[in-house]
Amino acid sequence: MQAASITLFDFDSKLETPFSPRVWATRLLLNYKQIQHKTTWIHFSEIGAVLEAARVPPTRTTAPKYTVPAIIDGENIIADSRAIAEYIERTYPERPVPILAADHQKAIDSAAAVLRPLVVPNVVNHLEGRDAVYFRESRRVMFGKELHEICPASQRDEMIGAFEVALTELSDFVGQANEQGWLFGKDGPAYEDFELAGWFIWAKVAGLPDLWERIESLNDAKWSKLVSVVESYMSVY
Numbered sequence: 223m224q225a226a227s228i229t230l231f232d233f234d235s236k237l238e239t240p241f242s243p244r245v246w247a248t249r250l251l252l253n254y255k256q257i258q259h260k261t262t263w264i265h266f267s268e269i270g271a272v273l274e275a276a277r278v279p280p281t282r283t284t285a286p287k288y289t290v291p292a293i294i295d296g297e298n299i300i301a302d303s304r305a306i307a308e309y310i311e312r313t314y315p316e317r318p319v320p321i322l323a324a325d326h327q328k329a330i331d332s333a334a335a336v337l338r339p340l341v342v343p344n345v346v347n348h349l350e351g352r353d354a355v356y357f358r359e360s361r362r363v364m365f366g367k368e369l370h371e372i373c374p375a376s377q378r379d380e381m382i383g384a385f386e387v388a389l390t391e392l393s394d395f396v397g398q399a400n401e402q403g404w405l406f407g408k409d410g411p412a413y414e415d416f417e418l419a420g421w422f423i424w425a426k427v428a429g430l431p432d433l434w435e436r437i438e439s440l441n442d443a444k445w446s447k448l449v450s451v452v453e454s455y456m457s458v459y
């Protein structure tokens with residue numbers, strides 16, 4: 223591990239494995255680069271108060287204004303996963319992880335937008351008390367409907383089908399994986415490999431089990447290969 227001690231903010235939950243997709247991207251990056259860090263676990267319902275007290279800047283102008291990942295590295299306090307990735311690459315250039323042009327992230331975001339309604343309704347099952355209440359209320363505002371209306375059982379199969387289509391589009395965009403299994407990077411990972419892996423880890427950890435079962439063998443199993451490749455960078459500190 224490189225000498226540094228970064229604080230990484232992530233959500234606490236009933237799950238043993240952390241689930242936030244964007245925080246996974248940051249954690250995979252830190253682990254890949256062997257940068258020492260420690261997670262500070264926060265409750266969903268306390269995110270605003272905790273991050274504001276830690277002087278983390280808001281990432282949005284409307285609720286939820288404060289988001290994870292956020293990091294503190296000495297005097298540097300950074301929020302937003304991309305801004306963090308850029309800072310990390312600038313500050314810790316060893317074991318380079320390039321950040322690619324915006325269209326790569328756009329391709330991931332398009333697939334993630336179709337995945338989100340499939341996983342979000344199940345996240346509440348991993349939260350307790352005030353966190354569950356906060357999650358229900360904030361997602362009602364975000365989605366403009368109740369959690370149980372986001373992915374009704376009668377539409378789930380069709381919605382998973384739409385995600386399969388989105389993945390096939392993404393598969394065409396990324397092409398073949400390199401020898402190590404990275405989809406975006408050439409000689410090693412690009413940051414987008416960690417971003418995409420973060421979404422799959424989220425689906426696997428926080429979604430209903432049948433979701434990952436349907437995804438893992440799709441598109442020549444390139445998604446499950448990516449998840450296997452990042453497994454060695456999933457240590458939680």
Ligand SMILES: N[C@@H](CCC(=O)N[C@@H](CS)C(=O)NCC(=O)O)C(=O)O
Binds near residue numbers: 289
């Ligand atoms: N643009 C931000 C988005 C981060 C984001 O949406 N984080 C979610 C968790 S994955 C969050 O913190 N939400 C706060 C909330 O729901 O109150 C980034 O990439 O860091």
